[in-house]
Structure formats: C-alpha cells, structure tokens
Amino acid sequence: MTDRAPRLLGTLESALYADDLEAATRFWRDVMGLKPFQSQPGRHVFFRITDLPRPQVLLVFRAEATEVPPDADARLPVPPHGARGPGHFCLAVAPESLGVWRDHLIARGIGIEADFRWPNGARSIYLRDPAGNSIELADPAIWAGG
Template sequence: MQSDPPPLLGTLESALYASDLDAARNFWEGVMGLTAFQTSPGRHVFFRVTDQPRPQVLLVFNPDATLTPPPPDARLPVPPHGARGPGHFCLATAPNQMDAWRRHLDRAGIPIEADFHWPNGARSLYLRDPAGNSIELADPAIWA
C-alpha cells in the first residue's frame, strides 16, 4: 500500500553549471542583481535569490569540480552531481516590471531570445547566461 508523501515547503535551491565561474558571478551579480554569499574558487559560487517567504538560492557549480566523490572523511559528504549542456532557470518577476527588465537587459547588452505572452496572457523573457544556460524571467501567472 502506497502512502501520501509528507508536505513540501517549496524550492530551496536550484543549480546551474558553468565552467567560467568569474563570468557567472559577473552576470548574476552585475546584470541580474543577485548577491553572492559563498564562493569556493574553481568549484562554485552561490547566490541569494530571496529570503522571503523563506531562503531561495541559486547554486552555480563548475561541472568538472563536482564529478569527484568526496573523500570518506569529508566534513560535507555531498555526493557527486553535475550536468553538461545548457540548463534552464526561471526567475519570477512582477508583470509590471517586465518592460523595465527588457530595458535593463538591452542596456547591459544581453540579447533577448524570446519575449512573448503565454495563452493565459502571462509574459516571459528568455535570455542566456555566459555559460549558455537558458534564463527566463516570467510573470508567476504562467503557472496560475
């Protein structure tokens, strides 16, 4: 007999992969306005997305650095993980801020790959980070 799983609180962290962590940091801090709060040179840089209603973070890992299993005596025995090729990450933004984001990205020289309205009227902007990941800025109503 299968039982119902316990409830979840939401998404705590999401991960993208980038070989050039300096370029990733410049993009996520300088263009997207996130704050880096933890860095391990050559391995990762972690960004705060929001603290409300609870912490949400974006983890950017160098994919080569996360392939190796931790040693048996590791203080933090995080299993190996990683991905190759472009990933996808979507950030929610208020519908009345979409045009401001479009102007901001244009001024930063970031090409917009797509700017469209979903069948329910919600809008998304798509762009790429320096690692080639697909980044979406979306009105949360896309899932309403």
C-alpha cells in the first residue's frame, strides 16, 4: 500500500450546462469551431476539442436532464450530476493566435469581457457563451512554473 495517488494522464472531459442546447451547438460549432460528435435532444451535446495527444471533449448538458437518476436497468448507469448557474471553461490557445481569436469573436458579435496579461506575461481573453458560462481563451503559460 502506498500513500501516493496513482498517476493521472490529464483532463479527458469537462462539462458545462446550458438550457438551450441548440444555441450551445451553434456557439461551440460555428463560433468556436468544435465538432459535435454526439447529441441527445433535450439532454446533451458533446464536442471534440482534440484527439492528440489524447482525446479531450467538452460535454454540454441540460442540468435538469442529468439530475435524474438512471433507471435500475440502464445500459449506462451514469450517476446524476449537474450544476446550476454559470460555470467556467478555459481553452488553451497559442499566444500568437490570441489576437486572431479576438478579431474572430468580435466579427461574430461576441463581446469580450476581459483581455489582459497575467503577472507572468501570459494573456487571457474572457467571453460568455449563450448560457452565460465564462469562457477563457488563454496562453498555456498562465500556469507555467507554478
């Protein structure tokens, strides 16, 4: 027996919650460029962020639909989960692409909530998705050396 936790590989999936999944799909697909790969009307839509070096996905659920416990004989007995109110999600962006992202968002009518440099010089841009979630596009260096 060891006191150390086993090694983690990284983040596989992150979840946000939205009441309007059609608006969420339009935003994440058409504005942010993520490919939807699975959906269940009224319950969820899943987006692929990347496959390399490991798959990473964004899951967007209607909280109301995921709070219901699965049936006793469910094929996939995922426990109930969900959140209320705005969440936060950050995507890593190459530092030289942040200006291009800013222009892209503004051209699509997406308001920029904040655009600043952290004390270490790394930059973040904040915006809101249609559900009010705080979305950050950031130079991965915001967490370097910490």
